[in-house]
Amino acid sequence: MSSDQVKPLVVLGATGSIGTQTLEVAARMSIPVAAVAARQGSDRLAEIGETHPGCLVGVTSPTRDEERRFAARFGARARFGPESLVELAALDGCIVINGVVGFAGLPATLGALAAGNRLALANKESLVAAGPVVLEALSQSSGELIPVDSEHSALFQCLVGEPRSAVRRMMLTASGGPFFGRRREELENVTPRQALAHPTWSMGPRITIDSATLVNKGLEVIEAHYLFGIPLEDIEVVIHPQSIVHSLVEFVDGSLKAHLGEPDMRVPIQYAITYPARSQGVLGQFSLAGRDLTFRAPDHDAFPALSLAYEAGRRGGSAPAAFNAADEVAVHAFLEGRLGFQGISLILEKTLAATGWDEISTVADVLEADREARAIAHSMLGGAC
Numbered sequence: 001m002s003s004d005q006v007k008p009l010v011v012l013g014a015t016g017s018i019g020t021q022t023l024e025v026a027a028r029m030s031i032p033v034a035a036v037a038a039r040q041g042s043d044r045l046a047e048i049g050e051t052h053p054g055c056l057v058g059v060t061s062p063t064r065d066e067e068r069r070f071a072a073r074f075g076a077r078a079r080f081g082p083e084s085l086v087e088l089a090a091l092d093g094c095i096v097i098n099g100v101v102g103f104a105g106l107p108a109t110l111g112a113l114a115a116g117n118r119l120a121l122a123n124k125e126s127l128v129a130a131g132p133v134v135l136e137a138l139s140q141s142s143g144e145l146i147p148v149d150s151e152h153s154a155l156f157q158c159l160v161g162e163p164r165s166a167v168r169r170m171m172l173t174a175s176g177g178p179f180f181g182r183r184r185e186e187l188e189n190v191t192p193r194q195a196l197a198h199p200t201w202s203m204g205p206r207i208t209i210d211s212a213t214l215v216n217k218g219l220e221v222i223e224a225h226y227l228f229g230i231p232l233e234d235i236e237v238v239i240h241p242q243s244i245v246h247s248l249v250e251f252v253d254g255s256l257k258a259h260l261g262e263p264d265m266r267v268p269i270q271y272a273i274t275y276p277a278r279s280q281g282v283l284g285q286f287s288l289a290g291r292d293l294t295f296r297a298p299d300h301d302a303f304p305a306l307s308l309a310y311e312a313g314r315r316g317g318s319a320p321a322a323f324n325a326a327d328e329v330a331v332h333a334f335l336e337g338r339l340g341f342q343g344i345s346l347i348l349e350k351t352l353a354a355t356g357w358d359e360i361s362t363v364a365d366v367l368e369a370d371r372e373a374r375a376i377a378h379s380m381l382g383g384a385c
């Protein structure tokens with residue numbers, strides 16, 4: 001596939017792990033970058049803006065000084081404020097990579113779909129918190145949603161050419177994170193530094209902590225439920241520490257399809273850009289000989305957040321949004337040393353218990369569910385957690 005067959009990219013969350021790897025893919029494939037955006041007006045974002053002459057540069061939460069500097073440096077190419085994400089996501093005829101972290105990525109997801117663009121979605125929080133709203137936007141859109149999360153890209157690829165009626169179950173693999181094999185009582189005093197040392201994937205801080213608690217896998221279960229229309233009870237999580245098998249689909253005839261490869265996000269990012277075609281990638285030949293691939297059931301006692309995510313998914317409505325919001329608050333507090341590791345799942349449990357259940361059919365419903373859960377989680381941080 002040549003670069004002139006690929007639409008220009010809009011890279012949201014351009015300074016992060018997904019954003020950086022997307023820009024690497026773009027550079028290697030000579031794909032033009034139409035716009036980039038991040039939260040802060042950092043030197044890194046300015047550098048990216050300089051590397052791509054003509055591309056628009058969005059800063060959603062600039063300080064006054066950053067706004068002055070970016071306005072002087074990029075002139076009419078600069079955009080400021082949260083609404084700039086939506087403007088950039090809606091640029092005509094682009095592929096939008098949503099690599100923003102957290103709930104803040106939702107408007108961009110909806111903006112890209114409303115504009116009829118291809119949305120390469122890494123921002124799982126959009127789907128988790130606002131599943132029904134995003135699915136409705138997708139059904140009205142002339143665009144498409146291609147998952148970037150490695151597990152969902154794997155499932156998506158296993159499903160190519162298969163009718164949905166042929167699917168019996170899906171299995172999402174999880175590395176288990178840095179604390180795989182530890183018992184509950186061995187997790188009491190783990191530090192942010194230990195939790196940030198992921199054994200197989202190099203990612204941003206929130207998803208890395210979420211991988212250590214298994215919250216990330218819980219979010220991914222809900223994401224798969226919405227994305228592929230599969231009941232939660234037909235999605236199983238399997239711990240696979242080597243992160244070579246990225247996920248599997250079991251079909252009604254007893255056949256299983258798995259997607260394998262080295263753990264490298266540039267592969268699913270590139271696939272979301274080139275789909276349905278494939279193009280020469282970064283990785284060399286894969287060798288299976290000599291590899292030990294192991295699989296275990298998750299330890300729900302040591303990592304209770306996974307069961308809580310299933311519960312949130314089963315409750316549906318506002319519960320997944322509340323689960324995600326509480327986790328964003330709890331992870332932030334853990335990284336700042338204000339909350340212990342196990343306090344994260346405690347905050348999730350208590351927030352889910354304290355929030356009401358509401359139907360989610362509009363963006364306003366999602367915002368309200370997110371706001372309420374954040375307030376509850378914040379109030380708990382002042383308490384026993």
Ligand SMILES: NC(=O)c1ccc[n+]([C@@H]2O[C@H](COP(=O)([O-])OP(=O)(O)OC[C@H]3O[C@@H](n4cnc5c(N)ncnc54)[C@H](OP(=O)(O)O)[C@@H]3O)[C@@H](O)[C@H]2O)c1
Pocket residue numbers: 012013014015016017018019037038039040041042060061085098099100101102104122123124125148149150201202203204205206207265
């Ligand atoms: N990293 C991975 O390997 C991976 C794999 C699968 C899925 N994902 C998903 O991809 C998303 C991004 O993860 P990541 O690991 O790349 O995170 P990250 O490294 O922390 O990067 C986050 C990016 O989002 C930007 N951002 C944060 N808040 C924003 C806002 N309000 N408006 C605009 N931009 C904002 C950040 O900008 P600043 O730098 O200015 O703060 C940064 O560019 C998450 O949803 C994650 O779950 C990541």
